[in-house]
Amino acid sequence: MKRNGRILPVCLLLAAMLTGCAGQQKNAATDIYVICKSQDPYWDTTHWGAVDAGEEMGLHVVYEAPATEQELDAQIQMVRDAVAAGADAIVLAPLDTDALNDVLREATAQNIPVLTIDSDVSYAGRSACISTQNRAAGAIAARQAASLLGNAGEVGVICHKADAQTAIERLGGFTDEMTAGYPDIRVSEVKYCDGDVEKSKEGTKQLIEEHPDLRLIYATNQPGTVGACQAIDELGLADAITLVGFDYFDGADSFITSGVLDGVMTQNPYNMGYLGVRYAKKLVDGMTVSVNVDTGATYVDASNLGDADIQWLLDPIVDKPAFTD
Amino acid sequence: MNQNSRNRISRAYTIAGVVLMAFCVLNLVIENIVYVNSRRVYDRNIASVQYLSSMNDKLSDINENVLLLVAGMKDNNGTDIMTNIDNAFAAITQYETSYNALGGQSALELRRYKQASLSMAAYQKKITELSSSLTSAGSETAQAVYMQELSPLQACATEMLMATIEIGTNAADANVHRSSMMHGISQAVLIALAVIGLIALVIAGRRAVAASDEIERRGAELEEASEQLDRSRQKMVDAALMNILTGMYNRYALEERLEGIIGTGQFNIAVFDIDRFRGINDGYGYETGDEYLSAVAERLEEQYAESAELYNICGGEFCLLFDESISDLQVQSLAEQVRQSMGAPVNCGGITLQSSVSGSLWHVLPNENMTVGDVLMKLDNAMHAAKRDGGNRLYYIK
Numbered sequence: 001m002k003r004n005g006r007i008l009p010v011c012l013l014l015a016a017m018l019t020g021c022a023g024q025q026k027n028a029a030t031d032i033y034v035i036c037k038s039q040d041p042y043w044d045t046t047h048w049g050a051v052d053a054g055e056e057m058g059l060h061v062v063y064e065a066p067a068t069e070q071e072l073d074a075q076i077q078m079v080r081d082a083v084a085a086g087a088d089a090i091v092l093a094p095l096d097t098d099a100l101n102d103v104l105r106e107a108t109a110q111n112i113p114v115l116t117i118d119s120d121v122s123y124a125g126r127s128a129c130i131s132t133q134n135r136a137a138g139a140i141a142a143r144q145a146a147s148l149l150g151n152a153g154e155v156g157v158i159c160h161k162a163d164a165q166t167a168i169e170r171l172g173g174f175t176d177e178m179t180a181g182y183p184d185i186r187v188s189e190v191k192y193c194d195g196d197v198e199k200s201k202e203g204t205k206q207l208i209e210e211h212p213d214l215r216l217i218y219a220t221n222q223p224g225t226v227g228a229c230q231a232i233d234e235l236g237l238a239d240a241i242t243l244v245g246f247d248y249f250d251g252a253d254s255f256i257t258s259g260v261l262d263g264v265m266t267q268n269p270y271n272m273g274y275l276g277v278r279y280a281k282k283l284v285d286g287m288t289v290s291v292n293v294d295t296g297a298t299y300v301d302a303s304n305l306g307d308a309d310i311q312w313l314l315d316p317i318v319d320k321p322a323f324t325d
Numbered sequence: 326m327n328q329n330s331r332n333r334i335s336r337a338y339t340i341a342g343v344v345l346m347a348f349c350v351l352n353l354v355i356e357n358i359v360y361v362n363s364r365r366v367y368d369r370n371i372a373s374v375q376y377l378s379s380m381n382d383k384l385s386d387i388n389e390n391v392l393l394l395v396a397g398m399k400d401n402n403g404t405d406i407m408t409n410i411d412n413a414f415a416a417i418t419q420y421e422t423s424y425n426a427l428g429g430q431s432a433l434e435l436r437r438y439k440q441a442s443l444s445m446a447a448y449q450k451k452i453t454e455l456s457s458s459l460t461s462a463g464s465e466t467a468q469a470v471y472m473q474e475l476s477p478l479q480a481c482a483t484e485m486l487m488a489t490i491e492i493g494t495n496a497a498d499a500n501v502h503r504s505s506m507m508h509g510i511s512q513a514v515l516i517a518l519a520v521i522g523l524i525a526l527v528i529a530g531r532r533a534v535a536a537s538d539e540i541e542r543r544g545a546e547l548e549e550a551s552e553q554l555d556r557s558r559q560k561m562v563d564a565a566l567m568n569i570l571t572g573m574y575n576r577y578a579l580e581e582r583l584e585g586i587i588g589t590g591q592f593n594i595a596v597f598d599i600d601r602f603r604g605i606n607d608g609y610g611y612e613t614g615d616e617y618l619s620a621v622a623e624r625l626e627e628q629y630a631e632s633a634e635l636y637n638i639c640g641g642e643f644c645l646l647f648d649e650s651i652s653d654l655q656v657q658s659l660a661e662q663v664r665q666s667m668g669a670p671v672n673c674g675g676i677t678l679q680s681s682v683s684g685s686l687w688h689v690l691p692n693e694n695m696t697v698g699d700v701l702m703k704l705d706n707a708m709h710a711a712k713r714d715g716g717n718r719l720y721y722i723k
Binding site: 052139143268278293296297298308310312313 | 437478491
């Protein structure tokens with residue numbers, strides 16, 4: 001009996017230790033839904049930013065996007081599905097400023113914080129917007145253009161859509177800066193080319209033909225920039241026409257090196273995805289975040305194309321695989 | 326419990342004590358390893374956080390000086406603003422060198438730190454590019470330039486530094502937690518082994534005690550059985566050498582005895598036979614005859630057991646091997662007394678019976694080359710001669 005008396009406490013101690021050794025109970029995963037505009041490879045960078053943030057913070061990131069930017073209904077349904085699935089937060093790159101307001105209202109009604117990236121919505125209940133300040137980017141482009149022109153000359157614009165918020169802001173920022181700071185620079189015409197490469201190419205040629213004194217073209221988005229590059233290259237007018245574009249693209253370095261493209265405003269889509277998820281986690285944890293976060297726009301030209309920070313900005317996912325469906 | 330059992334159990338508990346001591350030592354070693362590892366991780370994390378935080382502090386200083394530039398100022402408390410900015414970036418470079426020298430950062434932390442470092446480099450580059458335009462431009466333009474081109478870079482650098490700190494701290498916490506988990510698991514395993522070992526030892530000890538007791542019990546049983554066997558064997562031996570009726574040694578015992586003394590030394594030996602004993606059996610029955618013999622034997626035991634070894638050869642024939650301390654002369658007298666004593670009346674169941682006795686006495690010398698049979702035959706012959714001559718007499722063999 002004495003021996004039993006000694007063994008029992010030891011066994012109990014063992015049981016207690018084993019229970020203690022099981023460690024803390026694992027926290028439930030936090031689901032962050034990231035819904036972008038389309039499955040265009042452009043959004044791969046944003047996707048990786050979101051994935052990296054999720055990995056660093058131990059979050060479960062669910063990434064979705066409609067096949068094309070024309071599928072607004074699909075994006076609305078994705079938001080609705082995220083709400084139904086019990087998302088802890090939604091990070092949205094909205095295809096429309098107003099059309100998603102109702103479904104976003106459904107989300108916030110269930111205490112699901114909503115953040116927008118790349119562009120914003122008119123719904124005031126969204127917690128933050130993380131994007132390029134397009135008006136600021138337009139202003140930076142204007143200052144660079146003015147510097148290239150020597151603060152005087154005629155400028156034409158290849159714009160994407162008259163009713164697109166980004167177009168409005170990038171053009172507005174550009175023209176306002178020119179008006180305010182460079183009275184000897186005149187914006188002679190703005191051609192709207194629907195964000196289409198071919199249309200932008202034709203538009204560029206038309207600008208050049210219709211405005212013989214034109215010395216600089218400003219393109220407000222990537223297709224516009226690509227079309228303008230192709231036009232200037234075909235016409236052999238790299239030395240005569242200065243081109244300031246928007247959104248870096250594959251092959252832009254060649255155009256920069258050849259002088260066709262003098263500089264391009266480059267956004268930071270990786271940071272949009274990364275900060276979007278990071279700020280979403282802060283909101284889930286009850287912290288406050290900045291309502292508007294400018295991820296910045298950097299002017300890239302031949303002088304800084306080889307810099308390490310620019311190389312990282314142009315391809316932050318150089319060592320990562322492409323996403324495939 | 327015998328001494329062997331006690332020794333075995335003591336040995337078992339000694340082993341248990343050694344095992345427990347080894348467990349304690351191992352426990353201390355593991356504790357030390359866990360502590361050293363956790364301490365190293367903790368110290369490295371502290372240093373890492375300090376360097377990264379210092380970089381962030383310098384970024385704030387730089388931002389403050391940039392805002393002074395934007396505000397049109399040229400110096401900050403007497404020092405040139407650009408010099409302040411350059412010095413702050415130089416300090417950041419030193420902190421970066423120290424941070425890189427720490428080593429041990431995870432891949433995630435290094436990835437984020439790389440972006441922070443590039444962001445700080447971009448911020449420095451942009452300040453250098455815009456410093457002259459900031460100082461020469463109007464306030465409104467300078468502010469716009471700051472907000473559009475510098476603030477995002479500074480904010481990005483700060484954000485990435487904070488993310489790096491979080492990743493490093495989380496990794497350190499996870500490492501410490503992992504170490505604690507491993508420590509706890511190893512402790513639990515060691516304790517489980519110790520408990521199992523103790524239980525096994527207790528069980529083994531109990532079994533050893535039980536086995537030892539069983540062995541002891543069986544040993545005692547065997548010993549008793551052996552003693553019984555010896556006693557039975559002795560009884561059988563005795564039965565083989567004893568005359569059941571008179572309880573005296575029989576002819577086999579006598580022969581065995583003579584075998585040992587013939588030729589080794591001289592001795593006096595006599596045989597006596599009850600004359601006409603058959604007549605008693607025939608006249609009064611074997612039961613009376615047995616009673617007569619028993620009485621004669623008893624008389625011999627009572628009177629002559631100290632003087633001679635008594636043997637009942639068969640029936641009414643007896644043999645006395647006289648003690649060597651009795652002289653030849655005394656033996657002759659004693660032998661005659663024996664004959665007469667044997668021939669004295671005996672009361673058998675109320676009937677007084679009496680029968681004379683004949684006998685022979687021989688002083689056997691050691692140099693006589695004779696066998697046991699020779700000796701007994703000579704004695705018998707002399708005794709029978711005494712009977713033929715009328716009985717009730719003792720003949721001396723010369």
